[in-house]
Amino acid sequence: MDAYIIDAFEFCRLKEQREGDIAVTDLPRLADETVDRSGSLHWHLVGGSNSHGHPQMQLSVQGGVRLVCQRCMKPLDFSIESSAVVVLAPDEASADAIDEQMAEDAVEVIVGSTSFDIRQLIEDEALLAMPLSPRHAVCQDQVSLPAEPAPEKESPYAVLKNLKK
Numbered sequence: 001m002d003a004y005i006i007d008a009f010e011f012c013r014l015k016e017q018r019e020g021d022i023a024v025t026d027l028p029r030l031a032d033e034t035v036d037r038s039g040s041l042h043w044h045l046v047g048g049s050n051s052h053g054h055p056q057m058q059l060s061v062q063g064g065v066r067l068v069c070q071r072c073m074k075p076l077d078f079s080i081e082s083s084a085v086v087v088l089a090p091d092e093a094s095a096d097a098i099d100e101q102m103a104e105d106a107v108e109v110i111v112g113s114t115s116f117d118i119r120q121l122i123e124d125e126a127l128l129a130m131p132l133s134p135r136h137a138v139c140q141d142q143v144s145l146p147a148e149p150a151p152e153k154e155s156p157y158a159v160l161k162n163l164k165k
């Protein structure tokens with residue numbers, strides 16, 4: 001039995017909880033975004049139902065990955081800390097209907113399944129938490145980069161000001 005495959009509807013009905021650690025290498029789409037595929041994510045999934053009576057799952061994901069800084073192209077340690085609530089619908093048509101009903105809530109409606117792969121959910125959540133263009137707050141060799149000699153005489157305060165813009 002694959003520990004990541006659950007009956008999502010039963011999981012919610014029985015208000016089950018599950019948690020674990022998953023290596024970044026086991027999440028191929030996430031691994032592709034990292035420098036070295038190192039690290040792991042801790043995840044925690046809680047089943048239940050929302051105020052409309054729809055089954056829902058709350059997922060939280062935490063961990064560290066190494067990305068590439070888009071300014072200096074060096075590795076950048078990034079912490080993922082994210083959580084989301086997903087509402088389960090039995091099929092696509094119901095998903096659209098539930099989506100409309102809950103338009104004011106910041107939740108995602110997905111089609112549930114009796115063989116639901118938690119890995120996809122964990123990976124989606126981690127990917128959503130990733131910055132579009134990761135950068136160090138201050139790159140280590142920003143001033144000594146040979147490609148950018150111009151700002152050498154600028155005062156560090158002016159550089160900081162520009163960074164904030």
Ligand SMILES: [Zn+2]
Pocket residue numbers: 069070071072073074135136138139140
């Ligand atoms: Zn950098």
